[in-house]
Amino acid sequence: MKKTASAKRASSDRPSLTPADWEQAALELMAEKGVSALGVEPLARRLAITKGSFYWHFSGRDDLLARALARWENQDRYHLKLALSADMQPVERLSQFVWRTSRQTLTHRIYLALCASPRDALVGPVLRRVTSRRIKYLSAAFRELGLKTSSARQRANLVYSSYVGYLQLQAQGLVPDRDEPAFNDYVEHVIETLVDVARRAAELGEQHQH
Amino acid sequence: MKKTASAKRASSDRPSLTPADWEQAALELMAEKGVSALGVEPLARRLAITKGSFYWHFSGRDDLLARALARWENQDRYHLKLALSADMQPVERLSQFVWRTSRQTLTHRIYLALCASPRDALVGPVLRRVTSRRIKYLSAAFRELGLKTSSARQRANLVYSSYVGYLQLQAQGLVPDRDEPAFNDYVEHVIETLVDVARRAAELGEQHQH
DNA sequence: CAGCTTCCATACGGCAGAGTATGGGGTTAC
DNA sequence: GTAACCCCATACTCTGCCGTATGGAAGCTG
Numbered sequence: 001m002k003k004t005a006s007a008k009r010a011s012s013d014r015p016s017l018t019p020a021d022w023e024q025a026a027l028e029l030m031a032e033k034g035v036s037a038l039g040v041e042p043l044a045r046r047l048a049i050t051k052g053s054f055y056w057h058f059s060g061r062d063d064l065l066a067r068a069l070a071r072w073e074n075q076d077r078y079h080l081k082l083a084l085s086a087d088m089q090p091v092e093r094l095s096q097f098v099w100r101t102s103r104q105t106l107t108h109r110i111y112l113a114l115c116a117s118p119r120d121a122l123v124g125p126v127l128r129r130v131t132s133r134r135i136k137y138l139s140a141a142f143r144e145l146g147l148k149t150s151s152a153r154q155r156a157n158l159v160y161s162s163y164v165g166y167l168q169l170q171a172q173g174l175v176p177d178r179d180e181p182a183f184n185d186y187v188e189h190v191i192e193t194l195v196d197v198a199r200r201a202a203e204l205g206e207q208h209q210h
Numbered sequence: 211m212k213k214t215a216s217a218k219r220a221s222s223d224r225p226s227l228t229p230a231d232w233e234q235a236a237l238e239l240m241a242e243k244g245v246s247a248l249g250v251e252p253l254a255r256r257l258a259i260t261k262g263s264f265y266w267h268f269s270g271r272d273d274l275l276a277r278a279l280a281r282w283e284n285q286d287r288y289h290l291k292l293a294l295s296a297d298m299q300p301v302e303r304l305s306q307f308v309w310r311t312s313r314q315t316l317t318h319r320i321y322l323a324l325c326a327s328p329r330d331a332l333v334g335p336v337l338r339r340v341t342s343r344r345i346k347y348l349s350a351a352f353r354e355l356g357l358k359t360s361s362a363r364q365r366a367n368l369v370y371s372s373y374v375g376y377l378q379l380q381a382q383g384l385v386p387d388r389d390e391p392a393f394n395d396y397v398e399h400v401i402e403t404l405v406d407v408a409r410r411a412a413e414l415g416e417q418h419q420h
Numbered sequence: 421c422a423g424c425t426t427c428c429a430t431a432c433g434g435c436a437g438a439g440t441a442t443g444g445g446g447t448t449a450c
Numbered sequence: 451g452t453a454a455c456c457c458c459a460t461a462c463t464c465t466g467c468c469g470t471a472t473g474g475a476a477g478c479t480g
Binding site for chain 2 (some may be wrong): 436
């Protein structure tokens with residue numbers, strides 16, 4: 001039952017931090033205070049430990065940020081792969097995407113934090129890759145729905161823009177929380193406007209083709 | 211022709227900075243590097259002057275930020291007032307709002323920077339007020355279009371979310387620039403999806419009422 | 421038990437920025 | 451002309467963080 005190579009100290013009171021622990025704590029700190037708030041000493045204080053530990057695992061602040069971002073990107077890619085492997089109809093997939101926005105999960109809050117620093121040399125590339133992947137996912141779903149390539153991409157951009165904007169309004173506290181009934185109404189409004197209409201339009205196009 | 215009370219030094223080479231100069235420079239710096247990058251010494255270097263000048267006009271960094279934000283909020287409120295006073299049909303007003311997104315004007319870039327720091331004690335209240343005002347403007351336009359109060363507010367939230375999200379994608383460089391033809395296509399797609407459909411639905415409701 | 425590795429604590433030097441103190445040049449007022 | 455005021459430069463302290471150097475406790479290894 002050996003977990004990792006660095007969990008050897010079983011008798012001590014504290015189980016010796018792994019790099020993964022530092023990366024996860026870095027992601028949580030960024031989700032709360034933003035990318036610029038990610039520092040070595042603040043993070044060490046948060047973990048009730050000193051810098052001596054950090055600089056044994058990492059070469060510096062940029063190293064930590066890069067590895068934490070890689071960790072997050074892998075998680076996000078894994079989630080997308082799961083969504084793709086699940087055999088659902090396009091409408092279900094799109095609805096699922098919209099509904100998933102509600103969950104104030106850590107992934108979304110980190111994405112929001114990264115959006116706040118798009119010009120960062122380390123954040124920028126990761127952010128662009130993740131965003132592109134997600135938009136491609138949406139675009140494929142709309143194409144399966146029957147839309148042309150250009151229309152599907154435009155609709156995907158629109159849906160994704162409204163997703164990102166909703167995260168922003170959520171951060172400002174100007175939008176109903178997910179436990180309120182008004183939130184369900186809004187999500188249904190979004191699906192009706194951006195998904196169902198496209199489906200009906202596509203069906204209309206099919207009728208014309210027949 | 212006395213401009214302000216502090217433009218007295220006419221014979222010297224440099225015309226003596228006013229508080230408005232500092233505030234404007236602060237807004238431009240924030241638009242480029244974000245709210246957290248707004249510091250006294252960096253801004254002084256930017257203006258080729260020393261801190262001694264700054265601390266004569268302002269009590270500190272927070273004072274500058276608060277006054278700069280107030281300045282920006284007034285500008286934004288003025289623009290909204292202009293848009294309201296212009297007698298346009300609701301569809302025109304909504305289209306104008308969408309089209310205005312394209313202009314990479316300073317106001318939009320500052321709004322983007324503020325969105326990145328919604329939890330800041332000074333930024334948060336200003337940001338919420340401005341966002342609420344704009345959404346109310348959109349909601350009123352949709353109500354004039356014939357939508358019910360709840361539907362109009364939902365649609366306004368959706369349009370505004372897509373606006374904010376588009377700013378974000380624009381910052382990531384993942385969206386066509388406004389000089390490319392693809393941009394015009396996209397904007398027309400947005401208007402078609404979020405404005406025209408609402409108009410037709412409202413007309414349909416009117417027909418039912420008749 | 422001696423020796424090595426792993427992981428962390430402590431202490432230090434260095435830098436960047438905030439805020440303060442003080443003086444000085446230029447302009448206006450009388 | 452001189453006194454007062456406006457605006458800015460210079461020099462200073464203080465704080466927070468980075469990165470490094472070094473030692474030490476705990477565990478495994480023979």
